[in-house]
Amino acid sequence: MIRVRKMERRDVPSVCWVVQAAYEFLADEQGYSRKQRRRLLEERCSPEWVGPQFLRWRSFVAVSGRRVVGALAVNGADIEELFVHPEEHRHGIGTRLFLKAEEVIADDGHPHLIVRTTGYAVPFYEGMGARVIGKERVTCGPLVGWQCTVLSKDITKKRRRARPVASPEPPRDPHAT
Numbered sequence: 126m127i128r129v130r131k132m133e134r135r136d137v138p139s140v141c142w143v144v145q146a147a148y149e150f151l152a153d154e155q156g157y158s159r160k161q162r163r164r165l166l167e168e169r170c171s172p173e174w175v176g177p178q179f180l181r182w183r184s185f186v187a188v189s190g191r192r193v194v195g196a197l198a199v200n201g202a203d204i205e206e207l208f209v210h211p212e213e214h215r216h217g218i219g220t221r222l223f224l225k226a227e228e229v230i231a232d233d234g235h236p237h238l239i240v241r242t243t244g245y246a247v248p249f250y251e252g253m254g255a256r257v258i259g260k261e262r263v264t265c266g267p268l269v270g271w272q273c274t275v276l277s278k279d280i281t282k283k284r285r286r287a288r289p290v291a292s293p294e295p296p297r298d299p300h301a302t
């Protein structure tokens with residue numbers, strides 16, 4: 126069974142493990158150059174990067190048994206990070222994390238959710254109801270110059286509404302038929 130809970134500092138090594146496996150997977154899938162791959166693995170998978178990167182935002186982990194198998198970081202209306210360990214793909218874990226992102230972003234009152242992705246995840250996000258709204262160039266970091274796709278989802282219907290207070294039943298007319 127998969128459980129999604131808030132990420133804590135003690136999760137940082139496990140999240141590093143998930144992020145590293147995900148970047149190795151993406152490097153093969155998306156044909157990153159050797160330099161891009163090396164920079165991603167060296168610069169973006171260490172506890173010194175992953176800890177502050179995830180914990181400064183609203184971050185969550187997906188846990189299977191006692192193992193962390195996915196991670197999410199939300200910043201305002203943006204999904205900044207969403208990773209599932211490649212051995213666990215297509216088991217619904219990405220969906221659980223996406224729904225958590227929608228929930229927290231909608232509860233904060235944002236009408237739209239935004240996510241930027243380098244390509245592989247586009248069909249996943251479209252399946253979640255997001256639509257492509259543009260393309261951007263990555264401006265810094267290991268993937269500088271790479272084109273990323275920007276997607277958005279209208280989440281206004283997700284916002285929690287205050288429950289209507291139940292009005293008391295009108296007194297029954299004993300003479301009514």
Ligand SMILES: CC(C)(COP(=O)(O)OP(=O)(O)OC[C@H]1O[C@@H](n2cnc3c(N)ncnc32)[C@H](O)[C@@H]1OP(=O)(O)O)[C@@H](O)C(=O)NCCC(=O)NCCS
Nearest residue numbers: 147207208209214215216217218219220242246248249252
């Ligand atoms: C994208 C990602 C988060 C999806 O996670 P996941 O746990 O495999 O997703 P789910 O199992 O919840 O998939 C739900 C549905 O999304 C769609 N989907 C998921 N991955 C897909 C893919 N590679 N291609 C096409 N559709 C896909 C499918 O419709 C899937 O349903 P199905 O398995 O019943 O067909 C995961 O592949 C991942 O971590 N990738 C590497 C990191 C990454 O790209 N992150 C996004 C950065 S913004």
